[in-house]
Amino acid sequence: xxANAYYLELRxxxxxALGHPSRLKMVEGLFEGERCxxxxxxxxxxxxxxxxxxxxxxxxxxILQDERRGTNIYYSLRMKCVANFLSCVEDFVxxxxxxxxxxxxxxxxxxx
Amino acid sequence: xxANAYYLELRxxxxxALGHPSRLKMVEGLFEGERCxxxxxxxxxxxxxxxxxxxxxxxxxxILQDERRGTNIYYSLRMKCVANFLSCVEDFVxxxxxxxxxxxxxxxxxxx
DNA sequence: ATCAAATTTGGTTATTCTGCCAAAAAGGAA
DNA sequence: TTCCTTTTTGGCAGAATAACCAAATTTGAT
Numbered sequence: 069x070x071a072n073a074y075y076l077e078l079r080x081x082x083x084x085a086l087g088h089p090s091r092l093k094m095v096e097g098l099f100e101g102e103r104c105x106x107x108x109x110x111x112x113x114x115x116x117x118x119x120x121x122x123x124x125x126x127x128x129x130x131i132l133q134d135e136r137r138g139t140n141i142y143y144s145l146r147m148k149c150v151a152n153f154l155s156c157v158e159d160f161v162x163x164x165x166x167x168x169x170x171x172x173x174x175x176x177x178x179x180x
Numbered sequence: 181x182x183a184n185a186y187y188l189e190l191r192x193x194x195x196x197a198l199g200h201p202s203r204l205k206m207v208e209g210l211f212e213g214e215r216c217x218x219x220x221x222x223x224x225x226x227x228x229x230x231x232x233x234x235x236x237x238x239x240x241x242x243i244l245q246d247e248r249r250g251t252n253i254y255y256s257l258r259m260k261c262v263a264n265f266l267s268c269v270e271d272f273v274x275x276x277x278x279x280x281x282x283x284x285x286x287x288x289x290x291x292x
Numbered sequence: 293a294t295c296a297a298a299t300t301t302g303g304t305t306a307t308t309c310t311g312c313c314a315a316a317a318a319g320g321a322a
Numbered sequence: 323t324t325c326c327t328t329t330t331t332g333g334c335a336g337a338a339t340a341a342c343c344a345a346a347t348t349t350g351a352t
Contacts, residue, residue: 075277076201077201078277082199083195085199088196117299149268153265153268216329217328217330226312228330229312232331250328251320251328
């Protein structure tokens, strides 16, 4: 694999890591500051081993970093700029939802 | 599924769509303007049916839109703000690569 | 050294994703 | 209509993901 393909792969890996509801939710939760694994588990509700694996994927992608303090491991945001593009995605999704709602209400009206 | 979970899912879907090398490459290629499927195929090199499916994933996520003109179908960027966050990701990945290179050269020095 | 708490790792199963091929659709031109 | 080009769809095999459970690891406390 040449350097360009590797570079492309690294970028895609970041998006892939964010492309799962639980992982995205945890990343959003970390905007406010670091959290231990058990706190993050409470956020998403799945088995703690599942959460641990998700966190590792985010760490491997470079989005999060971790630090052990005592028996806990705290994860925090390493790639700060995700916050920017998450807000842009939220706006976009919000717009799409509004459009869908508008279309739905119109089809209701026309079917009366 | 409640509204929040659905909303989360929609956002994750966008990242998931961008989380594949071929799809990311095509999206980047579309920054400059619309392209037909055959042009996009040339960019990534896989079978045209594979490319078509990738494009559909990006369209379903809301990132791209398509328009038929004659026998060609032209895809273009619908979610303009991806450009912003892609540049942030590029910077980030570039930094990480530099760090890795630095670490590699240091370990070479120390092993002499 | 032993025990308990937090986290990761290994293993299994079910699901989803990818990529290719062949076949179908849709349009334009003769 | 028939043929040709472009694109999508259907189907299949192999690869990758995700979730859970159980077992291992790490650290702190007794």
